Amino acid sequence: MSANVPLAPAPEAPPEIRAAQEERLRKVWTTPSGWRYWTSVNNTEIGLWYGAAAFIFMLFAGLLGLMVRVQLAVPENTFISADLFNQAFTLHGTIMMFLFAVPIFEAVAIYLLPSMLGTRELPFPRLSAFGFWSFALGGVFVCGSIFFNAAPNTGWFMYPPLATDKEYSGIGADIWLLGLSFIEVASIAAAVELIVGIMKCRAPGMRINLMPLFAWYLLIVAGMILFAFPPLIAGDILFEMERMFDWPFFDAARGGDPLLWQHLFWIFGHPEVYIIFLPAIAIMAMVVPTFSQRPIVGYSWIVLAAVGTGFLSFGLWVHHMFATGLPQMSLAFFSAASEAVAIPTGVQIFVFIATMLAGRVIFSVPMLFGAGGLAIFIIGGLTGVMVALVPFDWQAHDTYFIVAHLHYVLIGGMLFPVVAGIYYYYPLLDGKKLSDRLGKIAFWLMFTGFNTAFFPMHFAGLRGMPRRVFTYPADVGWDWFNMISTIGAFIFAAGVGLVVIDVVRPKKKQPRCPENPWNAGTLEFIGSPDEKWGVRSVPVIHSRYPVWDQKDLVENISAGRYFLPDSQSGQRETLVTTVLDARPVQCLRVGGTSVVTIVAALSLGGVFIALTFHWWLVTIACAVITLGAILYWLWTGTATIPESDDYDVGMGVRLPVYASGPDSVGWWAMFITMVGDGTAYASLIFGYFFYWTIHDDFTGGHAGPGVFWPMVALTLFVIAWGAMLAARSLNAHDRPRLTQAALGVAALLSLGGCAAGLAGPFAYEMDPTLYVYPAIVWVVAIWTVVHGAVGIIMQLYCLARSLTGRMTARYDMDIDNVVLYWHFMVITAVTSFGVLGLFPLVR
Amino acid sequence: MRWIKEIETFWTLFTAPTVWALHFLVCYVAVAVYCAKQGALAMSFETMRWLLGGITVAALAVIVLSAWLAWRQWGFGTEVPPHDAPTQDDRRKFQGFATLLLSGLSFVSVLYVTVPLFFIGACQS
Numbered sequence: 027m028s029a030n031v032p033l034a035p036a037p038e039a040p041p042e043i044r045a046a047q048e049e050r051l052r053k054v055w056t057t058p059s060g061w062r063y064w065t066s067v068n069n070t071e072i073g074l075w076y077g078a079a080a081f082i083f084m085l086f087a088g089l090l091g092l093m094v095r096v097q098l099a100v101p102e103n104t105f106i107s108a109d110l111f112n113q114a115f116t117l118h119g120t121i122m123m124f125l126f127a128v129p130i131f132e133a134v135a136i137y138l139l140p141s142m143l144g145t146r147e148l149p150f151p152r153l154s155a156f157g158f159w160s161f162a163l164g165g166v167f168v169c170g171s172i173f174f175n176a177a178p179n180t181g182w183f184m185y186p187p188l189a190t191d192k193e194y195s196g197i198g199a200d201i202w203l204l205g206l207s208f209i210e211v212a213s214i215a216a217a218v219e220l221i222v223g224i225m226k227c228r229a230p231g232m233r234i235n236l237m238p239l240f241a242w243y244l245l246i247v248a249g250m251i252l253f254a255f256p257p258l259i260a261g262d263i264l265f266e267m268e269r270m271f272d273w274p275f276f277d278a279a280r281g282g283d284p285l286l287w288q289h290l291f292w293i294f295g296h297p298e299v300y301i302i303f304l305p306a307i308a309i310m311a312m313v314v315p316t317f318s319q320r321p322i323v324g325y326s327w328i329v330l331a332a333v334g335t336g337f338l339s340f341g342l343w344v345h346h347m348f349a350t351g352l353p354q355m356s357l358a359f360f361s362a363a364s365e366a367v368a369i370p371t372g373v374q375i376f377v378f379i380a381t382m383l384a385g386r387v388i389f390s391v392p393m394l395f396g397a398g399g400l401a402i403f404i405i406g407g408l409t410g411v412m413v414a415l416v417p418f419d420w421q422a423h424d425t426y427f428i429v430a431h432l433h434y435v436l437i438g439g440m441l442f443p444v445v446a447g448i449y450y451y452y453p454l455l456d457g458k459k460l461s462d463r464l465g466k467i468a469f470w471l472m473f474t475g476f477n478t479a480f481f482p483m484h485f486a487g488l489r490g491m492p493r494r495v496f497t498y499p500a501d502v503g504w505d506w507f508n509m510i511s512t513i514g515a516f517i518f519a520a521g522v523g524l525v526v527i528d529v530v531r532p533k534k535k536q537p538r539c540p541e542n543p544w545n546a547g548t549l550e551f552i553g554s555p556d557e558k559w560g561v562r563s564v565p566v567i568h569s570r571y572p573v574w575d576q577k578d579l580v581e582n583i584s585a586g587r588y589f590l591p592d593s594q595s596g597q598r599e600t601l602v603t604t605v606l607d608a609r610p611v612q613c614l615r616v617g618g619t620s621v622v623t624i625v626a627a628l629s630l631g632g633v634f635i636a637l638t639f640h641w642w643l644v645t646i647a648c649a650v651i652t653l654g655a656i657l658y659w660l661w662t663g664t665a666t667i668p669e670s671d672d673y674d675v676g677m678g679v680r681l682p683v684y685a686s687g688p689d690s691v692g693w694w695a696m697f698i699t700m701v702g703d704g705t706a707y708a709s710l711i712f713g714y715f716f717y718w719t720i721h722d723d724f725t726g727g728h729a730g731p732g733v734f735w736p737m738v739a740l741t742l743f744v745i746a747w748g749a750m751l752a753a754r755s756l757n758a759h760d761r762p763r764l765t766q767a768a769l770g771v772a773a774l775l776s777l778g779g780c781a782a783g784l785a786g787p788f789a790y791e792m793d794p795t796l797y798v799y800p801a802i803v804w805v806v807a808i809w810t811v812v813h814g815a816v817g818i819i820m821q822l823y824c825l826a827r828s829l830t831g832r833m834t835a836r837y838d839m840d841i842d843n844v845v846l847y848w849h850f851m852v853i854t855a856v857t858s859f860g861v862l863g864l865f866p867l868v869r
Numbered sequence: 870m871r872w873i874k875e876i877e878t879f880w881t882l883f884t885a886p887t888v889w890a891l892h893f894l895v896c897y898v899a900v901a902v903y904c905a906k907q908g909a910l911a912m913s914f915e916t917m918r919w920l921l922g923g924i925t926v927a928a929l930a931v932i933v934l935s936a937w938l939a940w941r942q943w944g945f946g947t948e949v950p951p952h953d954a955p956t957q958d959d960r961r962k963f964q965g966f967a968t969l970l971l972s973g974l975s976f977v978s979v980l981y982v983t984v985p986l987f988f989i990g991a992c993q994s
């Protein structure tokens with residue numbers, strides 16, 4: 027069902043009705059006070075906390091960076107010990123990449139997207155809150171480790187065998203692996219939220235050719251997260267199994283291979299740099315048109331660049347491994363793709379330049395940071411093209427030249443645009459602008475400081491200074507470069523400090539600026555900082571720059587003349603629209619304020635932290651609490667049967683409140699999550715075959731799981747899947763008893779499948795610590811069985827929903843989503859047990 | 870090519886880049902496995918280069934087809950961008966144009982990745 031959208035706003039309601047509407051909206055969207063403030067799930071609060079936390083982590087990492095620079099200022103320095111130095115640079119890189127660069131964009135996206143898309147909320151506000159709390163806890167855990175002299179100390183990419191050596195790396199490596207895995211979960215949660223939000227929750231009329239470019243970029247970035255983070259999670263699992271239980275995945279003596287970690291890390295790591303870079307460019311794609319006072323030139327070209335970069339960035343990872351002795355042809359493929367990615371990157375820069383040339387540029391502080399950042403980024407891009415050439419990289423690899431390259435791209439491509447964004451969007455917080463004067467001074471300090479600090483590193487690197495050395499002798503000709511770098515670093519830090527001062531200085535006396543202070547054409551500035559409802563009414567959009575082109579838009583929105591001007595149900599509501607043309611199809615009730623997200627995040631954090639210290643009982647207790655919290659969250663907050671089937675959303679349109687299957691946002695969320703999950707699984711299977719390629723006999727003469735048990739497991743899972751299909755169809759035909767029976771049978775079959783899945787490796791007494799083959803077999807089997815167990819919980823959940831009348835033929839979202847899960851489950855089971863049982867025979 | 874119906878979906882945008890990704894993956898995996906297992910295989914490096922060359926031609930053909938469909942969706946360029954009207958027609962033209970651009974990029978990128986096939990004649994020299 028979908029409604030035709032009336033183009034003109036509805037007639038204005040009389041003032042007393044409007045006041046009553048506003049009263050109701052305010053009540054529904056209110057943020058609690060006192061300690062309960064922290065239970066808020068509103069996108070503006072979550073976005074703000076997320077951003078503030080990421081920024082604070084960044085400042086902390088910055089201090090560590092300064093420590094590193096002080097130590098290197100002069101030769102033979104003894105400012106800090108070698109070990110503390112190792113912890114400092116490892117934590118510096120780790121925090122900057124995982125706790126600042128990625129989360130800050132999630133923060134900005136959660137904060138801005140609803141208003142930019144002209145809507146009230148993202149579809150899963152509680153998921154955002156859950157992500158934030160996970161991130162905050164994981165971040166504090168990782169950062170705090172250095173105060174106990176227990177920080178990771180093997181570099182931000184944790185190469186084995188150094189990082190698997192317990193003597194050397196201590197508990198730091200576990201903190202890295204578990205703390206960051208936890209944060210990766212949060213990132214994937216954010217990706218789900220953003221993809222569904224951008225595709226399904228735009229304002230009516232905002233067709234994909236009218237979508238703000240920021241949303242285009244974020245859509246691509248969220249998709250990249252889905253394919254980039256899971257390989258790292260798979261790698262983390264292998265790594266942690268090696269550290270905790272001595273399974274030899276990366277131990278060459280027992281058939282393992284450290285290179286597998288490098289592959290998994292960089293399949294994540296290179297896309298990661300674009301996951302960081304694209305959102306920053308997305309901010310520029312909003313800022314540049316505003317200050318050129320004209321639409322962007324080449325909208326489609328930006329879409330080309332965003333999508334193109336998103337894809338190509340997955341073909342580059344081996345350029346971090348040029349020196350590892352891979353076949354030259356392989357190196358050449360990656361070198362070629364690394365050069366190709368310069369094309370879309372260049373396109374974006376030319377689009378910005380063209381837009382500025384075509385308009386009349388106002389050189390405000392955000393533009394200053396934006397343009398300065400781009401200039402820096404271009405230098406980094408040029409050195410990137412250089413190191414993407416294999417012979418050059420063999421010279422530059424692991425020297426300060428790389429350090430210079432990566433800081434030019436990261437600071438120019440991400441930090442400067444983020445600061446531009448802070449100056450640009452700050453008025454959204456409390457209606458005040460940051461200081462122009464301080465901003466300009468800060469910019470020049472940062473710009474000159476940065477170049478002073480990092481340009482000389484190119485020369486230090488070319489003169490052979492390796493990265494990650496804690497000191498160096500005086501007579502090799504590196505001392506002056508290092509001294510200059512350290513001075514530059516402090517100038518740069520002074521600039522950052524000035525930005526911080528500008529943000530936190532009291533602004534009580536400063537007068538408010540106009541609501542749309544820069545005269546932007548897109549919708550971010552239409553909300554008022556005093557109201558929590560986002561937009562007063564959800565507008566109908568028919569332009570890329572609606573504020574410029576649609577007459578009286580802002581007045582009509584505030585007068586409540588568009589959709590959802592009221593909340594009669596007393597619940598938080600937003601619209602769901604179609605993917606291509608944004609026709610409204612559903613009125614979605616989203617979750618409100620709740621502690622359950624905090625409980626779930628903290629207990630899940632407990633699982634990871636307890637694992638670090640091998641507190642097994644605490645781990646189990648926390649896992650049980652997490653499961654309980656999530657089930658409670660789903661049971662009380664999702665697939666609720668509405669009081670009536672269709673609902674007045676204003677403008678004379680009525681829409682359904684409940685949707686299931688591909689029409690529902692929940693189905694999409696499940697689908698997207700499972701794509702991410704499937705990617706992690708594919709990475710494990712990649713590992714299995716990787717070991718096959720590097721050995722003549724990859725079993726190393728050890729017994730496999732046999733054929734019988736894997737085939738039993740495979741068959742049982744396939745039948746269980748069939749039972750789920752039957753259950754869904756019976757439910758659709760309104761046969762609740764039979765549905766329940768089918769669900770029960772499916773659960774029993776799955777239980778059998780899980781047992782049979784483990785029986786194979788068990789029966790043949792495969793010892794995972796002896797050799798890598800038994801270890802990888804166990805990992806694949808356990809992965810599959812754990813997914814089977816989750817599948818059983820879902821089956822029982824549906825059973826309970828059906829028994830309590832919460833799931834019926836008409837209201838069948840739960841079973842649709844669970845069957846979707848089972849589609850993925852059956853693919854996993856067939857692949858796993860097929861490979862484990864049969865591949866040893868056919869190889 | 871009337872026989873290919875126009876499909877109304879978001880996903881066609883990604884056709885050409887996906888072909889690029891598959892082509893890249895096939896080339897990478899083929900070489901990696903070949904070079905790891907060369908002892909066990911009765912195939913020369915030369916043959917593998919030709920095979921990958923054939924796959925490259927196929928990939929390019931699919932990309933050209935996707936480009937042609939996109940060109941058609943764009944109305945063969947009868948109207949120029951920006952395609953920013955709030956109509957279904959302009960939305961389609963926008964999709965067509967963006968897909969066409971992506972096909973171009975993917976075509977060039979496949980060629981980039983093919984260059985090593987011409988110049989490198991052994992696993993390790």
Ligand code: HEM
Nearest residue numbers: 299303345346364368410411413414423424432435436439
């Ligand atoms: C044209 C674009 C780019 C190319 C061709 C390129 C190429 C490279 C290469 C070949 C290396 C590895 C050098 C070595 O370790 O020997 C490298 C390192 C790195 N690049 Fe880039 N790069 C590009 C853009 C970027 C961007 C946009 C970012 C981030 C926003 C980035 C971040 C990094 C980082 C973090 C490292 C260092 C990783 C490490 O070893 O710790 N690069 N780049």
Ligand SMILES: [Cu+2]
Nearest residue numbers: 296342345346
């Ligand atoms: Cu890279």
